[in-house]
Amino acid sequence: MAPKSRENVNSDIESSDDEGVIKNLDYKPPKDFSIYKSKKNTASVFDVDETVKHELWLIRVPEGVSNEDLATMSITLPSSTPSKEKVTLATLKKKEISSGSSSTTTKYQLQTVSPESGFAGEMMALQPLVPDASKGGRLVQAPLGIHQHLALVAQPSIPSGAPLAEEILSRPIPKREQPEGLKMRFKVSGFDTQVPGTKLSGSGKEFAANWAKVLEKRQRDQEEELLRAQEAMEAEDEVDEAAEDIEEDGDEYTQEIDTVVEAITTNEEEEEEEEEEEEEAEARTQSPIKKRKVESMDVDISESKKVKKEKKEKKDKKDKKEKKEKKEKKEKN
Structure with a gap:
């Protein structure tokens, strides 16, 4: 097809009288155009x-x-199923060829x-x-x-930074010129710190000497603290041993006291029995009225003896129980 003019192109669809209904679908060239037919296919x-x-x-x-x-x-042949990834x-x-011969x-x-x-x-x-x-x-x-x-x-070509880095490192660092008459007054933190592999001079030597003294003092303090800790542990062990000795001595002393108390109690009981026997003998020689009083006294005395005996037995049981508990506690420790 060759164009014959630049006029507006008319529609190639003709509509029927009924709106929305297409009458003819055959292709028709625009106005002033004709269909080109190839002579050889x-x-x-x-x-x-x-x-x-x-x-x-x-x-x-x-x-x-x-x-x-x-x-x-x-x-490479791609997969027949579509994939979300590239x-x-x-x-x-x-x-x-870029600009020039490169x-x-x-x-x-x-x-x-x-x-x-x-x-x-x-x-x-x-x-x-x-x-x-x-x-x-x-x-x-x-x-x-x-x-x-x-x-x-x-693919983007990212240039390597190695040549540029070598060039920057090889550049000499010029000394910055300072005005005449300036004096250094402010020293930042770490100004006098020694750099590994360098020699100290001037204030650097003083700093190194002071720092060595500080390290020596720290080491001495650590040794003294360790020594004090060892002494405290030894003292604590001695206190524990003394407490155990005192506990053993206390048990022996308690046994001795119990023996003495038992002996005293026995003597008192014997004296009381002797006094009671003497009173009974005197009562037999007295009048019947007094005899009755003596008999009633004998009953009271026998009851009191019984009560004393029961108290003594309870006390003995209690003492034995306490001794047994102390012994078991000591064996556990």
Whole structure:
């Protein structure tokens, strides 16, 4: 088709009297245009009949990459199922001549287009048109659409910082010029600190000597503190041993006291019995009235003896129990 004028193009759809109903779908060229018919139709790999037998791939290629460059790539077949992640299928190195005589090598990677990428929507919205030989080479929509969406992406070349670092390190550091007459008055913290591998002079020597004294004092304090701790532990052990000795001596002393108390109690009981016997003898020689009094006294005395005996037995049991508990406690410790 060749244009004949630049007038406005009329619509190629004619509507019927009924609104919204399309009357004729046959293609009609715009005004002042005519349909071009090819005299010879050659078979093409992109013919509509051939595309049914193959897959259509849409590859986005940057400017400057030719078909010859693409022909040098060896492509790995992608998976038939779409993936959300990018998959690299091939790599390409292309030499490009920059300004002057120098040349640079650009690296490219052929990757699958993920739905989250920036140009995925643009590529996936494209609909391919292929020629149809049966209709005189007219372009029709591919029946199976695009099977794979790929993009050839240039890899950014990050320059190494090693040469620049070597250049910076090799630069001499010039001494900063100072005005005449200046005196250093302010010294920041750490100004006199010794740098490893350097010799001290002036105030640096004084600082090192003072620091050595501080370290010696710290070491002496640590040794004295350790000695005091050892002495405290020894004193504590001595106190524990003395307490054990006192406890043993106390047990022996308690036994001696118990023996003396028992002897005194026995003597008192014997004296009381002798006095009671004397009173009974005197009572026998007295009148009957006095005899009755003596008998009642005998009853009271016997009861009191019984009570004393019970008290003594309880006391003995209690003492034995306490001694037994002390002995068990001492054995446990």
